[in-house]
Amino acid sequence: MTDDQETGLTLNPKFDASGLLTAVITDEADGTLLMVGHMNAEALARSVETRTAVFYSRSRQKLWQKGESSGNVLHIVDIRIDCDQDAIWIIARPDGPTCHTGARSCFYRRVTETGLEPA
Amino acid sequence: MTDDQETGLTLNPKFDASGLLTAVITDEADGTLLMVGHMNAEALARSVETRTAVFYSRSRQKLWQKGESSGNVLHIVDIRIDCDQDAIWIIARPDGPTCHTGARSCFYRRVTETGLEPA
Numbered sequence: 001m002t003d004d005q006e007t008g009l010t011l012n013p014k015f016d017a018s019g020l021l022t023a024v025i026t027d028e029a030d031g032t033l034l035m036v037g038h039m040n041a042e043a044l045a046r047s048v049e050t051r052t053a054v055f056y057s058r059s060r061q062k063l064w065q066k067g068e069s070s071g072n073v074l075h076i077v078d079i080r081i082d083c084d085q086d087a088i089w090i091i092a093r094p095d096g097p098t099c100h101t102g103a104r105s106c107f108y109r110r111v112t113e114t115g116l117e118p119a
Numbered sequence: 120m121t122d123d124q125e126t127g128l129t130l131n132p133k134f135d136a137s138g139l140l141t142a143v144i145t146d147e148a149d150g151t152l153l154m155v156g157h158m159n160a161e162a163l164a165r166s167v168e169t170r171t172a173v174f175y176s177r178s179r180q181k182l183w184q185k186g187e188s189s190g191n192v193l194h195i196v197d198i199r200i201d202c203d204q205d206a207i208w209i210i211a212r213p214d215g216p217t218c219h220t221g222a223r224s225c226f227y228r229r230v231t232e233t234g235l236e237p238a
Contacts, residue, residue, distance in 0.1 A: 006220065009228070009235040022155055024143050031150010033199070036141055036206040048232055080152070080226035080238055083218055087155040089226045099202055101125065107199035107208045109128070113167055116128040119199055 006083050013044065014086040020056060022087045027094060027105075028077045034098040035106045037066075039088060051076045053090055072096035125202050132163070133205040139175060141206045146213060146224075147196045153217040154225045156185075158207060170195045172209055191215035 005012050013021055020038040027034055037055040039047065043063055046054040053066045053074035067073030074092040081088055099106040109116040124131050132140055139157040146153055156174040158166065162182050165173040172185045172193035186192030193211040200207055218225040228235040 009237075011230060011234050022141055024152055024155060026145070026150060026152060031145060033143055033145060033208045036143060036201060044230075048230060078238075079230040081228055081230050081235065082155060082225040083220055083222075083227070087225075088230070089152045101202055103202075106201040106203075106206075108202070109200055111130060111163075111167060111198040111200050111207070115130050116200065118128075119197075 005085050011081070012085055013041070013081070014084055015041070016086070018058070020058075023053070023055060023090060024087065025053060025074060025090045025092050025098070028091045029093075032105055033107050034074070034092065034094060034104070044088065047076060047090070048079060053092060066098075067095060070096070070100075072098060074098065124204050130200070131204055132160070132200070133203055134160070135205070137177070139177070142172075142174065142209060143206065144172060144193060144209045144211050144217070147210045148212075151224055152226050153193070153211070153213060153223070154185075163207065166195060166209070167198060172211060185217075186214060189215070189219075191217060193217065 019040045023037045023039045025034045040056040043054045043056045057064050073095045076090055076092055078091040097104050108119055110119045138159045142156045142158045144153045159175040162173045162175045176183050192214045195209055195211055197210040216223050227238055229238045
């Protein structure tokens with residue numbers, strides 16, 4: 001990490017060995033964490049340009065626009081980057097449930113000392 | 120990903136090749152994304168047990184309790200896990216600024232079409 005990466009106003013992402021950043025999506029309405037995904041340089045550029053969330057699928061090894069099949073697009077309200085430029089925060093307005101299970105958020109279970117429970 | 124991992128109530132994290140999960144920390148007060156870190160199995164167990172956020176530092180290759188040097192501990196209000204159990208969401212009450220730069224959040228810059236700007 002360079003000082004400029006941390007304090008400067010130049011976009012200079014620190015991609016991991018696979019060329020990816022972590023992308024965290026929260027709901028503008030109430031800050032609920034909707035999902036965590038990954039973006040390569042092109043997914044980030046297309047997200048910035050289209051103001052809709054575009055990710056890189058590690059399993060399918062290709063770009064995908066969230067909602068391209070479900071219709072549940074994530075409209076981008078704000079995009080932030082963290083101190084060492086390896087994580088992106090997108091504040092979004094979702095068109096519908098974000099999780100492929102149909103849940104509003106992928107984080108529908110609570111971790112307790114004895115296991116998981118519905119949140 | 121197995122069906123049980125997605126729908127069951129058994130904690131069965133899908134660690135990456137380095138044995139890590141992505142951990143997203145938001146502020147209980149208003150949903151602000153404070154930081155993104157990583158947890159191995161022990162960091163997760165200690166976070167659940169102590170109700171304070173414990174991470175695994177990839178650069179230092181050891182566990183660290185957030186705030187161990189700065190005093191800015193993250194007190195855990197809720198812990199969630201996502202559908203495929205490879206990401207953790209911690210809703211926390213921070214004792215002070217979370218970013219090592221002194222900023223409240225690590226996400227203090229906005230990404231625009233022309234670069235970054237203070238958020």
